[in-house]
Amino acid sequence: MEDSLELTLQMVIVVSAGISAQVIAEYLKVPSIVFLLTFGILLGQDGFGFLHPQQLGVGLEVIVSLSVAVILFEGGLNLNLRDLGKVSGSLRNLVTLGTLITLIGGGMAAHWLGEFPWSIAFLFAALVVVTGPTVIGPLLKQVKVDRRVATILEGEGVLIDPVGAILSFVVLDTILNSGADPQMIVIGLILRLGVGAVIGGVGGWLLGLFLKRADFISEDLKNLVVLAGMWGLFGLGQTIQSESGLMVTVAAGIVVRASSLPEERLLRRFKGQLTVLGVSVLFVLLSADLSIASIFALGWGSVFTVLTLMFIVRPISVSLCTWNSGLNWRQKIFLAWIGPRGIVSASVASLFAILLTQKGINGGDSIKALVFLTIMMTVFLQGLTARWVAQWLQLNPEANATGAVIIGCNPLSRLIARLFQERGESVVLIDTDPEACQKAQEENLRVFHSSGLDIDVLEEAGLESMGTFLAMTKNGEVNFVLAQRAAEEFAPPRVFAVFPRDPQTNGTNNKIKVNQAFVPELSIKTWNQYIIDGQVKLGQTALKEGEFAFQKAHLQALIRAGELVPLLLERDAHVQVAGASETWQACDRIIYLLHDPRPKLLKRLSGGTSASLLAVEILSEVEEIPIAIPFAEMAVAETN
Incomplete structure (x- = not known):
């Protein structure tokens, strides 16, 4: 009874510490693994001694196996086959040739610099060929880079995990069975990957088919059906071919994502939450069992081993694997810099330390210590500097991406499209109304007669390279x-x-931020009618330092009165859609549409409402835009 109570308290501490680390990391915008490792070490044998993972016995291996299965399934579920297809060459090379380069380079570094025996050196290298989706994913959410680079890093992190894990088990088998034939080693690796891919692919397809047809199952229950099905496939793979289960989960996740389930968003959110929980528990447990003395005992040679892996082996791998990829030097440098190791390396290394010790082979604890040293150094040196490196390399898509995809071909959206086009930016309109599409074509605008939900149409419109998406039906x-x-x-x-x-x-509660355009409660129907009736003026005003408060107050008074709509905001030579929650700054240029019913103009000038007086006052200070475009319904007054 006391033992069960102690284990229960330990699991409570593990979960509480793990989730606390996640909360702190999200608040500070740093990789969560930094605090997970710190909390685990502080609570473990070299810290306050609250956690004793070894007391879990075989249960630790079970927790590791099932948690890693969930993590890899979630990684496969987040992969987009369309995006992967665009970088398939580089991704294929990184998973195959890159794995080989890391295995050879890491093994030589561990032997010559870390002074490990060849067998143990190559076992370490096999453990660290993976880059870890549990670190890459959160990192890319905090550090925005262009889509191709992000896709390569995400794809590599997910696809190379089962390859690296299976490769590690193959190398371990070779160590435990010194007489193993090299040909059988290669066959064993290919067989595990192949069996896993087949079981995962077929199982994922059947799972997706079942979920599509099982209308009687609630959405919450479907999430649990997927969890049970994934674990079932994992167990089946492990039974048919040992260590193929990791490949099964990745393949199943990719196929389920490709099935286009109606509940896909809820499913991915549920699996994402399970992944956060699994990563939190595993990192705290495994790092609590880590001996700090064993890390210091490695010496400087092991530090140089990791540095060689980061600054020599990784750049060589990236440069060779992306030779003819079309990536520029900035993108390649960022790919070479980002290679943090994650939970798969840590979990498999912990299991290997136990297995080697049980077999009476020295080096298990040293392997685990060196893998954790690699995780710490890569996360701290690469993860914490990723934002600065991305800014230095100018890979921020928000700063570089231009152009717009606009859903809706109404008069107001066509006007905004012309404004973008006049500034030299590409713009595409999408609408299901053939008559509205015809009007857009008559104004020399690029238009697609389709639904904005059609992913293929959005792709053809070039949304992946556009800076702005605007939905205004x-x-x-x-x-x-x-x-x-x-x-x-x-x-x-x-x-x-x-x-x-x-x-x-x-x-x-959605992480995906959709900004409200223009002003709150905008009536598109009303402003479209104003444009059709010619009761609008298009103007722009530059907010000046000395008059900023006065100008801002006047404009906002007109906005509240429903007389003015800010359309675009020009800042630092970049133009963007004016957001309802955007904070204006001095030196901004506001491009707006003003309601101007000409039959009532004399009444306004002779004493209308305060909002109308403000309109006249502002118009005397601003520059109207003389747009020379064939916008038939638009009436633009001459500047006085």
Whole structure:
């Protein structure tokens, strides 16, 4: 009874410490592994001594196996086959040739610099060929880089994990069975990967088919069905061919994602939460069992081994694997810099330390210590500097991406499209109304007659390279859904939608930020009618340092009165859609649309409302835009 109570308390401490580390890391915007390792070490044998993972016995191996299966399944579930296809050459090379380069380079470094025997050196190298999706994923959420680079890093992190884990077990088998034939070693590796891919592919397809047809199952229960099915496939793979289960989970995740399930968003969120829990528990448990003395006992040779892995082996691997990829030197440098190791390396190394000790082979604890040293150094040196490196290399898509994809071909959206086009930016309109599309074509605008939910159309429109997505149909709820889908699939730097209220503050907890365009409660129908009737003026004003407060107050008074809509915001030579929550700054240039019903102009000048007086006052200070474009419904007054 006392033993069970002690184990229960230990698991409570592990979960509490792990989730606390995640919360702190998210608040400080740093990789969570930094605090997970710190908390684990502080609570472990070399810290306060609250945690004793070895007391779990075989249970530790079970927790590690099932948690890693969930982590890799979630990684496969987040992979987009369309994006992977665009970088397939580089990705294939990194998973195959890159693995070989890391294995050879890491093995030589561990032997010559770390003074490990050849067998143990190559076992270490096999353990660290992986880059770790549990570190890469959160890192890329905090450090925004262009889509190709992010896809390569995410794809490598997920696909190389089962390859590295299986390779590690093959190398371990070779050590334990010194007479193993090299040919059988290669066959064993290929067989495990092949069996895992087949079982995962077929099982994932059947699972997706079942979920599509099982309408009687609630959405919450479907999440648990997927969890049970994934673990079932993992167990089947392990039974048929040992150590093939990791490949099974990755393949199953990719196929389930490709099945386009209606509940895909909820499923990915649920699996993401399980992954956070699994990573938190595993890192705290495994680092609690780590001996700090064993890390210091490695000496400087092991530090130089890791540095060689980071600054020589990784750059060589990236440069060779991306030779004809079309990536520029900035992208290649970032890929070479980012290679943090994660939970798969830590968990497999911990299991190997136990197995080698049981077999009476020296080096198990040293291997584990060196792997954890690699994790610490790569996470601290690469993970914490990734944002600075991305900024130095100018890989921030928000700063570089231009152009816009606009959903809706109404008069207001066509006007905004012309404004983007006049500034030399590419713009594409998408609408299901053939008549509206025809009007856009007559104005020499590029247009697609299709739904904004069609991913293939968005891809053909070039959204992946555009800086802005704007949904402005007449239905605000549809606009939000369209923007959310575009953000999930393409992650453009700026996502805007016209919607009547903010769903993100009304019970929807979503990491994907959809910005409200223009002003709150904008009536597109009303302003479209103003444009059709010619009752608008298009103007722009530069906010000046000395007059900033006065100008801002005047403009906002007109906005509140429903007389003015800010359309675009020009800042630092970049133009973007004016967001409803955007904070204006001095030196910004506001491009706006002003309601100007000409039959009522004399009444305004002779003493209308305060809002109308403000309109006249502002118009005397600003520059109207003389747009020389064939916009038939638009009436633009001459500048006085």
